[in-house]
Amino acid sequence: MKKSRRNFLKAAGVTALSIGxxxxxxxxxxxxxxxxxxxxxxxxxxxxxxxxxxxVIDARKLxxxxxxxxxxxCRYAHNIPDFHHEPDKKKYPDLKxxxxxxxxxxxxEEEFEHAFPDKETDFLAEKFRGLSFLVTCNHCKHPxxxxxxxTQATFKRPDGIVMMDYHRCIGCRFCMAACPFGSRSxxxxxxxxxxxxxxxxYPTRTRGVVEKCDFCAERLAKGELPACVEASEGVITVGxxxxxxxxxxxxxxxxxxIKRKQELGTDPSVYYIM
Amino acid sequence: xxxxxxxxxxxYWVWVIILLAAMAVGAGAYIDQFTHGLxxxxxxxxxxxxxxxxxxxxxxxxxxxxxMVAIPCYLHDYKKxxxxxxxxxxxxxxxxxxxxxxxxxDLGQPIRLFNVLLHPTPHSMLFWDMCVLNGYLFxxxxxxxxxxxxxxxxxxxxxxxxxxxxxxxxxxIGIHTVTAYLYCxxxxxxxxxxxxxxxRFLASAFAAGPACLILLCYIVKKVSxxxxxxxxxxxxxxxxxxxxxxxxxxxxxxxxxxYYSNIxxxxxxxxxxxxxxxxxxGMVPWMWTSIIxxxxxxxxxxxxxxxxxxxxxxxTCIIVIxxxxxxxxxxxxxxxxxxxxxxxxxxxxxxxxxxxxxxGVYATGLLVLTILYKLATTVKEEVRG
Ligand code: SF4
Ligand code: SF4
Ligand code: SF4
Numbered sequence: 158m159k160k161s162r163r164n165f166l167k168a169a170g171v172t173a174l175s176i177g178x179x180x181x182x183x184x185x186x187x188x189x190x191x192x193x194x195x196x197x198x199x200x201x202x203x204x205x206x207x208x209x210x211x212x213v214i215d216a217r218k219l220x221x222x223x224x225x226x227x228x229x230x231c232r233y234a235h236n237i238p239d240f241h242h243e244p245d246k247k248k249y250p251d252l253k254x255x256x257x258x259x260x261x262x263x264x265x266e267e268e269f270e271h272a273f274p275d276k277e278t279d280f281l282a283e284k285f286r287g288l289s290f291l292v293t294c295n296h297c298k299h300p301x302x303x304x305x306x307x308t309q310a311t312f313k314r315p316d317g318i319v320m321m322d323y324h325r326c327i328g329c330r331f332c333m334a335a336c337p338f339g340s341r342s343x344x345x346x347x348x349x350x351x352x353x354x355x356x357x358x359y360p361t362r363t364r365g366v367v368e369k370c371d372f373c374a375e376r377l378a379k380g381e382l383p384a385c386v387e388a389s390e391g392v393i394t395v396g397x398x399x400x401x402x403x404x405x406x407x408x409x410x411x412x413x414x415i416k417r418k419q420e421l422g423t424d425p426s427v428y429y430i431m
Numbered sequence: 432x433x434x435x436x437x438x439x440x441x442x443y444w445v446w447v448i449i450l451l452a453a454m455a456v457g458a459g460a461y462i463d464q465f466t467h468g469l470x471x472x473x474x475x476x477x478x479x480x481x482x483x484x485x486x487x488x489x490x491x492x493x494x495x496x497x498x499m500v501a502i503p504c505y506l507h508d509y510k511k512x513x514x515x516x517x518x519x520x521x522x523x524x525x526x527x528x529x530x531x532x533x534x535x536x537d538l539g540q541p542i543r544l545f546n547v548l549l550h551p552t553p554h555s556m557l558f559w560d561m562c563v564l565n566g567y568l569f570x571x572x573x574x575x576x577x578x579x580x581x582x583x584x585x586x587x588x589x590x591x592x593x594x595x596x597x598x599x600x601x602x603x604i605g606i607h608t609v610t611a612y613l614y615c616x617x618x619x620x621x622x623x624x625x626x627x628x629x630x631r632f633l634a635s636a637f638a639a640g641p642a643c644l645i646l647l648c649y650i651v652k653k654v655s656x657x658x659x660x661x662x663x664x665x666x667x668x669x670x671x672x673x674x675x676x677x678x679x680x681x682x683x684x685x686x687x688x689x690y691y692s693n694i695x696x697x698x699x700x701x702x703x704x705x706x707x708x709x710x711x712x713g714m715v716p717w718m719w720t721s722i723i724x725x726x727x728x729x730x731x732x733x734x735x736x737x738x739x740x741x742x743x744x745x746x747t748c749i750i751v752i753x754x755x756x757x758x759x760x761x762x763x764x765x766x767x768x769x770x771x772x773x774x775x776x777x778x779x780x781x782x783x784x785x786x787x788x789x790x791g792v793y794a795t796g797l798l799v800l801t802i803l804y805k806l807a808t809t810v811k812e813e814v815r816g
Contacts (some may be wrong), residue, residue: 330539338619339771366539421617
């Protein structure tokens with residue numbers, strides 16, 4: 158599924174047209190325009206490119222402190238709401254009570270037996286029981302979320318990154334049922350009151366759409382590494398899985414790695430060094 | 432023909448006003464959901480579908496169940512069903528209206544609904560579901576209307592309707608098959624990932640649809656001068672009996688597979704539903720109620736003396752409806768999502784507001800049903816009078 162900026166804008170335009178008729182509805186959609194201009198694929202010379210992006214997480218080096226930093230870096234980079242944040246009562250006077258099980262997370266800590274539930278009864282697991290792992294979207298080679306999405310709001314780029322178009326998503330949550338890794342979150346409510354510090358380089362979302370890790374495509378396009386990689390003190394490495402000389406291929410070749418739920422055939426692009 | 436719906440007894444109008452009031456209350460709750468988001472529901476990151484999709488699934492079954500009247504009537508020319516086929520078709524229309532409304536109230540961004548048409552996506556089952564549901568709805572509207580109109584004018588229905596009738600039969604099977612495919616093609620969701628999910632859905636639909644129809648026939652007989660005919664109902668009870676037994680059989684096949692194979696992922700969902708996991712046992716009473724209802728239903732339908740008892744039959748139907756409803760709506764959703772993909776247990780129960788929105792949708796469906804049944808019975812009274 159090839160997505161160019163033009164296609165993307167065209168899609169957004171058609172959507173806007175289809176809902177533009179009723180002024181009342183227009184008012185609602187205007188609330189969504191709090192989004193930074195953001196191209197899906199920007200052609201810049203210094204952009205980081207790969208045939209197929211992949212990630213290696215070195216579980217040996219991971220500790221709670223680093224994990225915490227990683228989660229926070231991703232949270233800030235992508236304006237992800239934190240429901241523990243106390244919203245500004247003056248700016249947002251009538252907010253519904255917070256429900257923590259409706260949280261939003263792109264990358265988070267998960268104990269071994271939850272990150273790898275299929276491996277739980279292995280003897281191998283004893284060693285890892287209770288140990289924290291970082292889990293995020295696997296940018297699967299055969300992503301069930303893309304297959305399920307009725308609007309192509311979730312799509313796979315030629316470089317393997319599975320992306321979301323927040324303007325097209327209808328919020329049916331079929332992709333959440335389809336993703337076998339629980340990588341997706343739904344905006345059950347307007348996230349903005351719960352964003353502590355806004356990052357102007359990334360759009361905020363509206364209520365009613367799904368979101369997930371986008372492999373920092375917006376940063377790669379500017380020649381920057383993903384926010385989590387920068388914060389991870391060497392625990393997380395990204396690179397081109399198809400290039401045998403890439404750093405992550407060397408890590409995979411020289412270490413024992415596992416992937417999550419491999420038996421399902423989605424072929425995750427995230428590897429864990431054990 | 433619609434003018435018939437505007438002439439009715441006092442009771443008719445009281446009922447219509449009650450429904451309109453319920454719709455208004457439901458709409459009020461929906462406006463709150465629309466402005467604040469789905470946070471007002473009991474759904475969560477782990478259980479991302481809830482009561483709306485549960486009821487949607489059940490009602491697709493009710494709509495498909497109407498075909499159990501259409502097949503004998505149109506394919507086998509089974510005379511006793513001729514009087515009630517149109518009731519089956521109209522029930523399907525009302526059920527489908529509710530299905531579509533449930534989909535819309537479940538969306539996070541309902542105003543973008545038409546993105547599904549703007550970007551048709553054949554690899555998404557939801558796209559196909561939308562196609563078959565709308566197709567079946569239009570088929571039933573056209574068929575039901577024409578058949579009734581011809582009955583009123585006492586002429587056979589127009590020739591061009593016949594092929595539509597034949598097409599509507601595979602469509603009925605199709606709507607429920609595709610609805611099952613929404614669930615059963617998802618890797619990692621063990622409770623749904625089953626080849627017999629579509630057959631199981633159909634079996635439960637062929638019990639639930641006719642059971643609803645029998646109840647409606649009783650009501651029709653009470654409030655109008657039209658008698659749907661006891662013999663037609665007796666045939667329906669046999670259909671329910673076979674379908675319900677098949678549904679329970681399929682369910683037991685699933686239980687056997689999960690427990691005999693001893694695969695933890697397969698067992699965990701049944702464990703949650705029927706025994707609870709670590710004290711999370713919100714579904715346990717519901718699921719046992721469902722099983723007990725279905726078994727009692729089978730017993731009441733197999734024993735001829737009980738099956739043919741006119742006073743008992745409506746209660747039997749209610750028991751069947753409760754049993755299949757829990758199994759296919761609440762059970763299907765909670766069983767599929769709990770425990771979660773990462774083996775956490777997040778329970779789901781609908782909030783009050785969610786129930787009120789649901790009530791509004793049901794009231795809308797009942798209003799459609801009331802009007803259509805009013806047309807049908809009045810025409811039939813006229814013709815026979
Ligand atoms: S991990 Fe889930 S959300 Fe990410 S690509 Fe795979 S299926 Fe899609
Ligand atoms: S919620 Fe959005 S991204 Fe997910 S399947 Fe529906 S339209 Fe696609
Ligand atoms: S790649 Fe970017 S979006 Fe994905 S988890 Fe890391 S920081 Fe978050």
